[in-house]
Amino acid sequence: MNEAQSARRSHYADFYSPSVPTTGFGLIVGNCQAESLRIVLDSEELPLLRIPPVHELDAADVERLHVLISHADALVSQPIRNDYHGLRLGTSQLNASLPRGSRSATIPVVRYTGLHPFQLAMHVEGVDESPPMVAYHDVRVLAAAAGISLAGALRPRSVRAVAADSLAELRRREAELDVTISDLFDQPDFAEMRTVNHPGNRILMTLGDRVLTALGPPATATDPGRPLLNAVHAPREEWVIDAWGAREEPRRDWIVDGAIVDREEVAEAHRGWYARHPAFVHAALDRIGPLLRRWPRRPGAPLSL
Known part of the structure; x- marks a missing residue:
């Protein structure tokens, strides 16, 4: 593992940890906006794990994500098409791994060109x-x-x-x-x-x-x-x-x-x-x-x- 890979795994330590949290937690899946939203939503009542943006995930990451989702209390996701990048990253595919009784919400990707029409x-x-x-x-x-x-x-x-x-x-x-x-x-x-x-x-x-x-x-x-x-x-x-x-x-x-x-x-x-x-x-x-x-x-x- 090179220095950049090591730094990345350290930054997303909760995601790459070999264990799964035993207390209630949630996940937000999406692009860079998802991480910013995680920051304003993270709380003692519902800790939100920091995870890489979807476009950076590889096959091993996706399998890890599904394991985490299968133990999560909540999943928030931007709309992602099924088999995105050839991986099980579609919103419906992710929601299918949620345990019964968990909560979920879908959110928009915020994009607005009115101030930057060029x-x-x-x-x-x-x-x-x-x-x-x-x-x-x-x-x-x-x-x-x-x-x-x-x-x-x-x-x-x-x-x-x-x-x-x-x-x-x-x-x-x-x-x-x-x-x-x-x-x-x-x-x-x-x-x-x-x-x-x-x-x-x-x-x-x-x-x-x-x-x-x-x-x-x-x-x-x-x-x-x-x-x-x-x-x-x-x-x-x-x-x-x-x-x-x-x-x-x-x-x-x-x-x-x-x-x-x-x-x-x-x-x-x-x-x-x-x-x-x-x-x-x-x-x-x-x-x-x-x-x-x-x-x-x-x-x-x-x-x-």
């Missing part, structure tokens, strides 16, 4: 690598890689249209879940969405309260006293701020782990990445047709950031 967080099958510097795509830079020059900004009505599309998709995904969150985005706030998929503490706390209500009996989530999902902050575009009548100051650049990262450096690094991954560019553009139609094109004009 930003994409996506993966394409066959391309496992993420772009450098920040694992987010700017639709203007991505489109330019395919020879499509988009306007640098959207009009206010288009910003709101992108937001409405985003909320419609979130509500569609929530329709069959036990917990919803889409109602919190009627008046969007940059403090509540650092990127399209990194919600702030108020969103996470409200989601936590609703999870506890769904599990019953009602309880209250606990604020950890520090910002969660705080490592990456996307630029704040002036035209987006104006569209919402927000009070925030525009910010041209990214903030990554507390450091300012020049957006043009990010764009240049991503241009090189797209040149090396043309299959990603074409597959991604095929998937975001509705968003592309929201952006006016500028024939022959260079992309301006």
